[in-house]
Amino acid sequence: MECLASLRTRVHPVVVSAQIASALYDTGLQMVVKERCSDNSTATEEDRQKAISNFYMTYTMLSSLLPFVPAYFLTRYGDRGFRKVPIGIPLLGYLISRTLLLLVILLELPIEVMFGGAVVYGLCGGYSSYWAGVMALESASSQKERRSLCIMGIELAYGIAGFVGSLSSGHIFQIHAIGNKNGVVLVAFCIFLYFLCIIYTFFILVIPGTSAGNVEHRQEGNVGILWNIVEYPRSCNIVIVLLFISAILYDIAVAGGMEMLMSFIMKEPLNWGADQVGYSNAAGFVIFFTSFFGVWLFSKFVADAAMIMIGMVSFAAGIYFMSFVTATYLFYLARSLTLFALIPMPTIRSLLSKQVQPSSYGKILISLQLSFTLASLIYSPIYTKVYQSTLSWFPGFVFLLSSIITVLAIIPISMVGWRMARQEGYVSIEGD
Structure with missing residues (x-):
C-alpha cells in the first residue's frame, strides 16, 4: 500500500503513458x-x-505559435499551487487532436485536417505547457544537489516509453481493422492512452506537500514578502541569459535537424517503410538511456556546465556524420555518436531552477520553453527551404548546418562554466 501511495505522488506514469501514445502518433x-x-x-x-x-x-x-499565450497563463496558474493544470489541460488537447487523425484515416479526409489538430492542442497549451509543468513539478519536489539527476530520471522514463512505443508502432500501424485501413488500431490505442493520462492526472495524482491543491500558494503568501525583497546578484542574471542563449541555439540545432530527418528517411537511398520508421524513432530514444547513465557518471566528476558541453559535442559529431548517410547501417552509426545528446537540456533546466526561487520554477521553465517556440517560427521555414534547395546536390546539408550551430551553442555554456567555477572559488576562499 505504501508503494501504491508513493506512486500516486509521482508524475512518471503520466510521462510514460503520454510518451508511448506520442511515439505511436508520430509514426x-x-x-x-x-x-x-x-x-x-x-x-x-x-x-x-x-x-x-x-x-x-x-x-x-x-504547433509552436498557438501555445504561446495559453501556456504562459497555465504555468502561472500552476505556480500558484495548481500543478496539475499545466499538465492536464494540454493532455486534453492532445486527445482531441489525435482523434482527428483517426477521422482522417477512417473517413479519408485531406491530411490538411491535421492542421486543425495542431490548432486545438496549441490552444490547450501544447507541449510547451505540458513539459514545463512536468519539469516544474519535479523541480519543486527534488533537492538541489540531486535535481539534475532527478530531472534526467524523468527524461529516462520519457525515453524508455518512447523506445517501446516507437519499436512497436510500425507493426501496430500495419494491423488492419476497418476497411483494410492501416493505422486505425495504432491511433485508437494512442487515444486510449491519452484518456488514461487525463484520468490519472486529475483524479489519482497527488501533489506532494499540498492540500486541496493550494497549500503551496498559501505558503507563498507567508514568505512572499521575504522573497520579494531579495535581489539576486547581477552575476546570476548573466548566467540565466547565457543559459537561455545556449539552450535556444542547441534547440534550433536539434529540433531543426530532427524535423528534416523525418523527410530525409522517406527518400532514396533510404526510402523506409513503417517498420524502419518505427525502428529509427526507437533508435532516437536510445540516447535517453545513455544520457541518463552519462549524467549519473559524469555528475560525480565534473560540473553541470561540463556535462552540457559533453552532450553538445556528442550531438555535433553525430549530426555531422548524418550529413553523409547513404545506407541504413550508416544511419544507425551516426545515431550511435549522439549517445549523450540529451544531457544538455535537462541539465540546463536544472541550472536555471537553481538560479530562482521555488515559486518561480514554472515561470522560468515556461519562459525557456516559449523561447524555443519563438525560435521554431524562424528556424522551421529556414531549415525547410534550405533542405528543399539542396535536395538535388547535398540533401544532408541541413545536418551540417545543425552541427555548426551546436558548436556555437558551446560558447555561452563554456562562459557559464567559467563564471560558476570562479564564484565557487570565491565561496571557498571566504569559507577558509
Whole structure:
C-alpha cells in the first residue's frame, strides 16, 4: 500500500503513458503523410519531398505559435499551487487532436485536417505547457544537489516509453481493422492512452506537500514578502541569459535537424517503410538511456556546465556524420555518436531552477520553453527551404548546418562554466 501511495505522488506514469501514445502518433502521422503525398503518380520524388517537408513546416509552426499565450497563463496558474493544470489541460488537447487523425484515416479526409489538430492542442497549451509543468513539478519536489539527476530520471522514463512505443508502432500501424485501413488500431490505442493520462492526472495524482491543491500558494503568501525583497546578484542574471542563449541555439540545432530527418528517411537511398520508421524513432530514444547513465557518471566528476558541453559535442559529431548517410547501417552509426545528446537540456533546466526561487520554477521553465517556440517560427521555414534547395546536390546539408550551430551553442555554456567555477572559488576562499 505504501508503494501504491508513493506512486500516486509521482508524475512518471503520466510521462510514460503520454510518451508511448506520442511515439505511436508520430509514426502514424509520418506514414499517413507519406501515403497522401505519394497518391499523385505523376509527381516526382523531389515534388513528394517538398510536399512532405511543407506539411511538417506548417504543422510545426502552428504547433509552436498557438501555445504561446495559453501556456504562459497555465504555468502561472500552476505556480500558484495548481500543478496539475499545466499538465492536464494540454493532455486534453492532445486527445482531441489525435482523434482527428483517426477521422482522417477512417473517413479519408485531406491530411490538411491535421492542421486543425495542431490548432486545438496549441490552444490547450501544447507541449510547451505540458513539459514545463512536468519539469516544474519535479523541480519543486527534488533537492538541489540531486535535481539534475532527478530531472534526467524523468527524461529516462520519457525515453524508455518512447523506445517501446516507437519499436512497436510500425507493426501496430500495419494491423488492419476497418476497411483494410492501416493505422486505425495504432491511433485508437494512442487515444486510449491519452484518456488514461487525463484520468490519472486529475483524479489519482497527488501533489506532494499540498492540500486541496493550494497549500503551496498559501505558503507563498507567508514568505512572499521575504522573497520579494531579495535581489539576486547581477552575476546570476548573466548566467540565466547565457543559459537561455545556449539552450535556444542547441534547440534550433536539434529540433531543426530532427524535423528534416523525418523527410530525409522517406527518400532514396533510404526510402523506409513503417517498420524502419518505427525502428529509427526507437533508435532516437536510445540516447535517453545513455544520457541518463552519462549524467549519473559524469555528475560525480565534473560540473553541470561540463556535462552540457559533453552532450553538445556528442550531438555535433553525430549530426555531422548524418550529413553523409547513404545506407541504413550508416544511419544507425551516426545515431550511435549522439549517445549523450540529451544531457544538455535537462541539465540546463536544472541550472536555471537553481538560479530562482521555488515559486518561480514554472515561470522560468515556461519562459525557456516559449523561447524555443519563438525560435521554431524562424528556424522551421529556414531549415525547410534550405533542405528543399539542396535536395538535388547535398540533401544532408541541413545536418551540417545543425552541427555548426551546436558548436556555437558551446560558447555561452563554456562562459557559464567559467563564471560558476570562479564564484565557487570565491565561496571557498571566504569559507577558509
